Amino acid sequence: MSIKKITKQAFANFIDNLIKTATVYGVQPKGERFDFAPLASAKDLRLDYDVTLLPPKRFFQPTTETLLTFDGEGRYKSNFDNENFILLGVHPYDMVAINQMDKIFSKDYYDEHYMKRRNNATIIACDVLTPSENVFAASMGMATVSEGFDILLTDIGDGYVAEAGTEKGNALLAKAETTDANEKDLEKRQKLQQDNQKNLNKHKLKCKPSDIPNLLERAYKHPVWEEKAKTCFSCGSCNTVCPTCYCFNVQDSFNWDLKSGKRQRTWDGCLLDGFTKVAGEHEFRSNRADRFRHRFYRKGKYVPEKLNGQISCVGCGRCVGACLPDIANPVKVFNRLVDDLGLL
Amino acid sequence: MDKNIKIDVHYITRVEGHGNIKVSATDGKIQEISWIVPEAPRFFEAMVRGHSYEDIQTIVSRICGICSISHSFTAIKAVENALNIEVSKQTDMLRQLLHYSEQFQSHTLHIGYLAAPDFFGAPSVVPLVPKATDAVKTIIRAHRVANEWSDLLGGRTTHPITIIPGGFTTIPTEKQLRTLQDTIRNTQKDINTIAEVVLSVAKNIPNFERDTEYVSIKQTNPPEYTFYHGDIASTDDGKLVPVKNWHKVTNEYVVDQSTAKWTKWHRDSFMVGALARFNNNYDLLTDNAKKTAQQFGLKKGCCNPYMNTIAQVVECVHICEAAIGLIDKILTKGLVSEKVKVKVRSGKGAGVTEAPRGMLIHEYEFDKNGKCLAADMCIPTNCNHANIQKDMEKLVPEIIGEGQDAVRQKLEMLVRAYDPCISCSTHLLNVEFVR
Amino acid sequence: MGQSCCSSMKRDIYLPRPATVKKSRMMNGTELYIHIEMDEEPLDFLPGQFVEVSIAGFGEAPITISSSPTRKDGFELVVRKTGNVTNAIHKLKGGDKLGIRGPLGNGAYPVEQTKGKDLVFICGGIGLVPQRSFINYALDKRADYGKISILLGTKCRDQRFFHSEIANWKTRSDVTFMETIDQADNCWLDDVGVVTTLIPKIDYDFSKSIFLVCGPPVMYKFVLLSLKKENVPPENIYVNLERKMKCGVGKCGHCQINDKYVCIDGPVFRYSDLASVPEAI
Amino acid sequence: MSNKPRVAVFDFACCEGCQLQIVNLEEEILDLIGAVDVVEWREAMSEQSSNYDVAIIEGSITRPEDEERLWLIRSRAKVLIALGACATIGGINKLKNNFDLRDVKKWVYGKDAEKPHLNTELTRSVAQVVKVDYLIHGCPIDRKEFTYIMRCILTGKKPEIPEWPVCVECKLKDNRCLWETGQTCLGPIIRAGCGARCPSSGFRCFGCRGYVNNPNINAAKDVIERYGLDVEVLKRKMNLFGSGNTQVTANG
Ligand SMILES: Cc1cc2nc3c(=O)[nH]c(=O)nc-3n(C[C@H](O)[C@H](O)[C@H](O)COP(=O)(O)OP(=O)(O)OC[C@H]3O[C@@H](n4cnc5c(N)ncnc54)[C@H](O)[C@@H]3O)c2cc1C
Ligand code: SF4
Ligand code: SF4
Ligand code: SF4
Secondary structure, three states: OOEEEEEHHHHHHHHHHHHHHOEEEEEEEEOOEEEEEEOOOHHHOOOOOOOEOOOHHHHOOOOEEEEEEEOOOOOEEEOOOOOOEEEEEEOHHHHHHHHHHHHHHHOOOOOHHHHHHHHHEEEEEEOOOOOOOOOOOOOOOOOOOOOOOOEEEEEOOOEEEEEEOOHHHHHHHOOOOOEEOOHHHHHHHHHHHHHHHHHOOOOOOOOOHHHHHHHHHOOOOOOHHHHHHOOOOOOOHHHHOOOOOOOEEEEEEEOOOOOOEEEEEEEOOOOOOOOOEOOOOOEOOOOHHHHHHHHHHHHHHHHHHHOOOOOOOOOOOHHHHHOOOOOOOHHHHHHHHHHHHOOO | OOOOEEEEEOOOOOOEOOOEEEEEEEOOEEEEEEEEOOOOOOOHHHHOOOOEOOOHHHHHHHHOOOOHHHHHHHHHHHHHHHHOOOOOHHHHHHHHHHHHHHHHHHHHHHHHHHHHHHHHOOOEOOOHHHHOHHHHHHHHHHHHHHHHHHHHHHOOOOOOOOEEOOEEOOOOOHHHHHHHHHHHHHHHHHHHHHHHHHHHOHHHOOOOOOOOEEEEEEEEOOEEOOOOOOEEEEOOOOOEEOHHHHHHHHOOEEEOOEEEEEOOOOOOOEEOOHHHHHHHHHHHOOHHHHHHHHHOOOOOOOOOHHHHHHHHHHHHHHHHHHHHHHHHHHHHHOOOOOOOOOOOOOEEEEEEEEEOOEEEEEEEEEOOOOEEEEEEEEOHHHHHHHHHHHHHHHHHHHHHHHOHHHHHHHHHHHHHHOOOEHHHHOOOOOOOOOO | OHHHOOOOOOOOOOOOEEEEEEEEEEOOOOEEEEEEEEOOOOOOOOOOOEEEEEEOOOEEEEEEOOOOOOOOOOEEEEEEOOOHHHHHHHOOOOOOEEEEEEEEOOEOOOOOOOOOOOEEEEEEHHHHHHHHHHHHHHHHOHHHOOOEEEEEEEOOHHHOOOHHHHHHHHHOOOOEEEEEEOOOOOOOOOOOOOHHHHHHHOOOOOOOOEEEEEOOHHHHHHHHHHHHHOOOOHHHEEEEOOOOOOOOOOOOOOOEEOOEEHHHHOEEEEHHHHOOOOOOO | OOOOOEEEEEEOEOOOHHHHHHHOOOOHHHHHHHHOEEEEEOOOEOOOOOOOOEEEEEOEEOOHHHHHHHHHHHHHOOEEEEEOHHHHOOHHHHHHHHOOHHHHHHHHHHHHOOOHHHOOOOOEOHHHOOOOOEEEOEOOEOHHHHHHHHHHHHHOOOOOOOOOEHHHHHHHOOOOOHHHHOOOOOHHHEEOOOOOHHHHOOOOOOOOOOEOOOOOHHHHHHHHHHOOOOHHHHHHHHHOOOOOOOOOOOOO
């Protein structure tokens, strides 16, 4: 695959041309924060952002999506999104999260609704320029990314190094006015990436990510779950903002003819009250502390078992900022366990 | 014709809140004519005590769902007056734009859903749906535009959440304002259609006049047909009364037949509302609005209360034009994001605006922590209760020969023409039950 | 990344397939028996698997197949009325259409591994419903299995069902059928009779028999304790678990019990596999 | 006569803003009228009836005579819906319960305060007086939720009302948390379903939909302290709509 250099002006032209051919969702300011939104012009793009409010997962698993429609006779029809789009400015940790979700949604049972959007997407990732106040991707080994993207951009000051990760990316890059990246450009890129592997670390994990499953193996009855969950609101914010949370609810609703309607899927969260409630009001994980613990086990043990051991927290730090009582920070919890239980 | 009449309308319908009409006459001799309000009292002035200046708007907005934006603005103006808070020109213009949306929303609601059935001789708008589908859809469309307009600026259609003492929590984008402007432009056609439909049945508007004092606010600097800024004015004299002296205008008093407090200024009663604004500020209407008035034969000085609904039609025409101009003015300056800063202090202050159904006044007093110590409000329907009673007293003898049903019908129409907002008025009003 | 992969040939895992109700009848005050046939390909299932039943507008509910795949005309469900979907299912009559997804559940009954072994089915109330699939399967392939016992505990008489089938089991010499009924006046739907009292009554080699347990959540604790007392190795016990479920295909997260998913790892679990799953029982 | 369900709308002490939301359905109101027969609705029509299947009740109960009227409605209706905060949790009217009622009356009515017709009693929600089948929360109600619940009722379905707090919807709306800007937002303890309307407009949630089933009030107090704010301020905000009662559920 090609590695090119593209000047900032050429990049702006490239993006402005892309906008003419497809919907481009690029990172832009939203109030004092950042967010992916339809891009009207390259000049609105902010690739120096720290972190987006919601992770880009919503482009593949929308907050609400219609899975099926049914007609007045109860006949079902699948509903798919077929629009091609470009996602511009995905940070490495979010790219890793998307790679994880791809596995989850394509493994065992192939989720065409997710995968269709995924396959319709072109992802232009970019290395982090401004670390956010809670990022700890470096601790998780996810400060940089080597696969999944179609193009990866690295800002080297006088332009970008653009690496194609797929044929699609290659073809797209061919449309831009580029030069071959030279030794010096690549050195600059390497320097930035190496720095990021140190700098994206506002909360330092006291162990290797690969130690986490074993740590959790021994921590099921640890008092930290009860202690922290005492001030948990069960607000699910830690779930909602997380790029690797994917639990969902499914609901039917009727149209006004009271016969036809749709089946929709919406985001859900394992921290929420009622998540495990069945008919007759019995709730299996009714205890806050149990739900609180479940989330950490999913991130550090259960989901990794489905991902060849890769930890399912990418260190974006969103949950750290989203949790009002400040109990959701994975690093704080894991470090506490390291302190109390030691590493084997 | 039967000379015995017994009318006992228990809850007049298609008005906001609960009001009763009682008329009895034997052998053509009138024994009783009363306008009664049995609405449950709600005690807002007592309930706001102890709450922060920030929460006043949230509370008092709930006085009325239909004029929640006016209540919010009046409260916020009073709070700002008490705490000596200045707002920017941008905030001021955006507020006026939002305030217009409520006038428009409330007026279309009243004209289309509440009053129109009377003109068509229908009990409600529901049976009109199959008969006059297009007309109903036009009303719905205009009403939706008004609501989208409130939603954009106020955060919701009812009980706005963006307006806070000192400014806005959030403002629309320039693009959204442009779109709104286009939408309003398209709605102007619908307003004209509505005016034509109303005109086609205008002959059903009773011909009744009673020389009346009309009170509204008036803005002189610069002169403008106002809903938001200004001092209190009466058609009886040209003097302007600043809002801090509002008690001198309302002069609440108790009458024997009712414990409900009524208001009076230069005479026994006065009227507030669209017709009052029209009579006080006619010269400042846009040309198109004046033209609409002419079509209906509505002239400055009109003292037929039934024409209040027509004055609302005229105001709709005016509001759309004024809003389009205001958006241009806002956009030529460009929108900037402003930070609201409030320094809390003790103080007392009053605010006045025009609610869709007339002049609305709030007054609050705060301690040094911004905690509310006392509140006082004067609601437009409050001001109108006495005038409704006086109108009835003149009207009934004039039409008593038309028979019970016609009398009843015309009385209901009269009350509806005032577009009363009864639940608003009751937390201050002394309520009497005649059962 | 498999972005270039062409997925259009795959079936939408959330799309129900059309099916028709052949028959439905109430079995007692709360349970509806319903016989269903797929409109297109027939359902190819194993005992213990379940389907997601779709009633348009009301949603989906996971329901275990109660009939045995050895009986080839369609499949049978028994549904208790508890909420939106099950209420709507109760309104279905012969000829009505509905949607079916499945069969689902990789953890079906161990019909192959248990060949030649003695089987003990311990059922609490409605727990008989899923067990019935394996019971009838084993009875239809009677020669493949050793002794077969069925222990059933029901809270009160009105809640019994499958009367004629049970009567038949009772008369068969190659089946041991035992039943308790706890006839308390105040009859709660979710309670079981004291099925545990029946366990010591069977004269099998407990260390070699296979125990299949299904009933309401409260039952498991007691039954498993009894089996432990009898020194039954956990490898020989199978339990049927139930959790809230939305997708049935291991994605939505609702039925997860620690690291296990009821839908794709169960609903039938080998008890020994649940040693590290504290949330299970 | 058609066999469509007969629906009647009634109001008690309230601002009628929730009824207004029904009018505000705009075009969709034609769908509603198509699916049901509205037989009484004082704010919008003159027709009246004592024969109805579904009663929609707006407002809270503040006087003995209101209570009697409500009993009558309950006895006539098959299905009773509490519409909006006043009906579901008592709403803003409940603020007066925080004061001595004699003082409240005196404050507003002065020397006339003790006249019998000015009687007022502790404000109660509709559910505190009669059995309620469905609660439609909010001040005002959310139009989308209203039509969803109406369609559920018409199809015999139990609506799924969120058990989780406003923060969920607020995050889904991609908002920055208002606590970061110094606002005391009640989102974490208030029931969702409004689409986080207020926080999405930059205004703190003030609790019009009532508490979630299991609000962690103590955590709220801890957070207040962490942000260096005054617990009293929080309490007064929590009183605005909830007036201290933590739970209201429908029987339906
Ligand atoms: C593997 C499995 C097999 C089952 N087999 C049977 C059976 O053979 N017969 C029978 O009567 N019931 C069975 N159940 C229980 C049945 O699925 C629930 O009673 C049913 O989902 C309730 O749905 P509802 O819409 O009527 O209730 P509501 O309370 O309206 O539930 C709404 C939704 O929540 C979920 N849900 C609620 N309760 C349960 C529950 N107990 N289990 C799983 N999801 C639930 C469903 O997705 C349901 O659609 C089984 C459950 C599981 C997990
Ligand atoms: S657990 Fe928190 S830090 Fe980790 S990926 Fe999720 S939101 Fe980001
Ligand atoms: S964000 Fe914090 S308070 Fe909310 S559910 Fe997660 S851990 Fe609990
Ligand atoms: S602004 Fe309010 S509702 Fe939104 S996340 Fe913060 S606390 Fe929750």
